Amino acid sequence: MAREVALPLEIEEERPRRRRWQRILSTARKHPLGVFGLSCVSLLFFCGIFADLIVPYDPEATLRERQTFGALVNTIKPTDTKLTVVDAQLDVGTNFDIDGERMTVVPPAPIVSGAGTTLHVQRASSQATHEAGAALELDVAIANADPSWSHPFGTDHNAKDVLSRVIFGARISLLIGLTAIITGVTAGAFFGVISGYFGKIVDTIIQRCVDILLAFPAVVLLLAIITVVGDEDSSVRRFLANNTPLPKGEFIGIPTFLDVFIVALVIGLAVAVFTTRVVRGAVLSIKENVYVEAARAMGASDARIMWRHIFPNVAALVVILGSVLLPVAILAEAAISFLGVGVPLGTPSWGADLSDEKSRQLMLEGYWWPVFFPGLALSLVVLGFNMVGDAFRDLSDPRLRGSGLGGGGGGGAGRGPI
Amino acid sequence: MRDYIVRRLLILVPVMIGVSLLTFSLFNIIPGDACVLRLGFGSTPETLKACREAHGLTRPLFPVSINSDLPVIHVQDSQYGGWLWDIVAHQDLGQSLAEGSAKVSTELERRLPITLELMIMTVIFALVLGILPGMLSAIRPNTPIDWIARVLSVLWLSIPSFYLAILMITFGLLWFGWTPPQFGRGYVPFMDDPWVNLQQFVFPALVLSVGIAAVIMRLTRSAMLEVLRNDYIRTAWSKGLRERTVVWRHALKNALIPVVTLIGLQVGALIGGAVIIESVYNLNGVGKYTLEAIIRRDLFVVQSLTLLFAFVYVSCNLFVDIAYAWLDPRIHYN
Numbered sequence: 001m002a003r004e005v006a007l008p009l010e011i012e013e014e015r016p017r018r019r020r021w022q023r024i025l026s027t028a029r030k031h032p033l034g035v036f037g038l039s040c041v042s043l044l045f046f047c048g049i050f051a052d053l054i055v056p057y058d059p060e061a062t063l064r065e066r067q068t069f070g071a072l073v074n075t076i077k078p079t080d081t082k083l084t085v086v087d088a089q090l091d092v093g094t095n096f097d098i099d100g101e102r103m104t105v106v107p108p109a110p111i112v113s114g115a116g117t118t119l120h121v122q123r124a125s126s127q128a129t130h131e132a133g134a135a136l137e138l139d140v141a142i143a144n145a146d147p148s149w150s151h152p153f154g155t156d157h158n159a160k161d162v163l164s165r166v167i168f169g170a171r172i173s174l175l176i177g178l179t180a181i182i183t184g185v186t187a188g189a190f191f192g193v194i195s196g197y198f199g200k201i202v203d204t205i206i207q208r209c210v211d212i213l214l215a216f217p218a219v220v221l222l223l224a225i226i227t228v229v230g231d232e233d234s235s236v237r238r239f240l241a242n243n244t245p246l247p248k249g250e251f252i253g254i255p256t257f258l259d260v261f262i263v264a265l266v267i268g269l270a271v272a273v274f275t276t277r278v279v280r281g282a283v284l285s286i287k288e289n290v291y292v293e294a295a296r297a298m299g300a301s302d303a304r305i306m307w308r309h310i311f312p313n314v315a316a317l318v319v320i321l322g323s324v325l326l327p328v329a330i331l332a333e334a335a336i337s338f339l340g341v342g343v344p345l346g347t348p349s350w351g352a353d354l355s356d357e358k359s360r361q362l363m364l365e366g367y368w369w370p371v372f373f374p375g376l377a378l379s380l381v382v383l384g385f386n387m388v389g390d391a392f393r394d395l396s397d398p399r400l401r402g403s404g405l406g407g408g409g410g411g412g413a414g415r416g417p418i
Numbered sequence: 419m420r421d422y423i424v425r426r427l428l429i430l431v432p433v434m435i436g437v438s439l440l441t442f443s444l445f446n447i448i449p450g451d452a453c454v455l456r457l458g459f460g461s462t463p464e465t466l467k468a469c470r471e472a473h474g475l476t477r478p479l480f481p482v483s484i485n486s487d488l489p490v491i492h493v494q495d496s497q498y499g500g501w502l503w504d505i506v507a508h509q510d511l512g513q514s515l516a517e518g519s520a521k522v523s524t525e526l527e528r529r530l531p532i533t534l535e536l537m538i539m540t541v542i543f544a545l546v547l548g549i550l551p552g553m554l555s556a557i558r559p560n561t562p563i564d565w566i567a568r569v570l571s572v573l574w575l576s577i578p579s580f581y582l583a584i585l586m587i588t589f590g591l592l593w594f595g596w597t598p599p600q601f602g603r604g605y606v607p608f609m610d611d612p613w614v615n616l617q618q619f620v621f622p623a624l625v626l627s628v629g630i631a632a633v634i635m636r637l638t639r640s641a642m643l644e645v646l647r648n649d650y651i652r653t654a655w656s657k658g659l660r661e662r663t664v665v666w667r668h669a670l671k672n673a674l675i676p677v678v679t680l681i682g683l684q685v686g687a688l689i690g691g692a693v694i695i696e697s698v699y700n701l702n703g704v705g706k707y708t709l710e711a712i713i714r715r716d717l718f719v720v721q722s723l724t725l726l727f728a729f730v731y732v733s734c735n736l737f738v739d740i741a742y743a744w745l746d747p748r749i750h751y752n
Contacts, residue, residue, distance in 0.1 A: 212436035215728045219690025224724050227712050228444050338580050339709055363588050375581035383576035
């Protein structure tokens, strides 16, 4: 018997001490999905933080390229303003160049005949003669371009680069997610600690408010509040614009920063409600500890006890809640933007890009990329967070250790209130 | 048990009053009342006045006003009191602001069957897709079946329902030339043509159920693993029972208790999901009605529907708590 017990110990001593990175590496090898999830999440943070440095194009800019097409039918003299061209469709207001001279099509509308299109133009210099057969040059918007090397995710119907929009979408998702989580979790922890610590009437008031807010299905609550708060001249918007240093116009590359921020605050409210309830439950048991009683006996004030003795004990719980709710907040933003109530249409947000009516129609005609890629990015981010969460649960729960795949216990990570 | 139910029902009353107060105040802090929103800021004073009188917006907002020294109480004469009174006494949820539109209650009568059918089918799909793989992966842990089920569950959990719906519609059309049967024709009731009706609901319900199925699968798996460790399961094995009997008769029944709770708690997700999926699949249910009213800023409809959703949600939670106590005799409420 004794020998059998001693054997593993001997082996343990002979084995060289593993270094830290080796341990990390072997953990990683046992949790391939966790590693995959971690890379998705890292990619989100990387794209979100460095969006303006890594985008190949401006996500808001209409991309144009110079194309040569058509030809002049007749030679035009410096004073001519009427000309006939072939192989070109031109409308009133279009600019084009012939031999470097800028011309603008003016009314009356161009007439199409057998000889070509006859149109009237306004010329920039009216000094040059252009020979028959000279080519027209025009800046054409690159709309609905297939995925290619210059546009890996193609372009959408507004001639905007989809890859750049997806990268900026990461910034918006991250901004909304983090803002919602930080404000929501802070407020939730504050009210949760106060509610749990004071008990009695304070607790009753706060918890009844939480009851009322929890009585709404999350999506319905978010939609209802955003209808009210996101209004053009809502008092919340006016307050934020006039009394806070928040930028009114474009900021960090987001054209409608204030709208995005308001959406984040509303999601933060939902996060706060949930957090308040959970933190209060934890505080109820923490405040029964002897050290709280000792602190009180030494004459510590309520504020000091809450800040120095209660809060540090719920801090870990608050951080965990925040990380679990982050993908939920990102998903919530996408869902309400998808419904057309969240961030304004045209903002490079994943949800807003998915909801674009024209893009969805074009998708049915085969232009799938402007909708496919933002949705894929959103799914991968949520997937990443879920896989990281599963891996952490695996690592922390000894009963599941070594099973490798994650997804053991726990009900719905990543699907809290939504 | 009866005391518990009564007490829970009594708590429901103040919560619902709070919910209605919050809903009502929320939609009355917007600058400009419902008529201004409806007619636009450019409307003439006459049309505004007519609209306000037609919809009773000239009444005071709340039942108790303290303008004078004595508080004046006028229950049905106030906007809030009248709104609530109509709902409680006459089951009348009010009138949409849009010209010539039906009453909210009439619209609901038409749309509720659609949403209910969607939800019921979603729950059925979620149960089938969740319980079976969850059970299989628990009785054969760390086998390919387990592996596949767990990867599926995390995939299903992560893909947003609206994205999945868009993908199915698009690639169904592009690859197979298939369009969802509800496009281009109205809702066909089950009694009229069961086959077409089912075709209309299969895909929206499937899309909506995937996320819920993932949660059910995870819960079933962990509950099942827990139950299989119990002594009475070992007893069942040692009696020489077949695996089928042990799993289905002894283990599954007990493992499903938390699943019942979970389904009740998913009602919120179901309602939110219905709002999203109905608008993607063009189903004229309550969810789509809500979203349209929100976008139209039809405040009367939105406030009534919000209240309705909250009521359904709270009632379901209550029902779940009661069902839980009934299913698991070990639980005592006092």
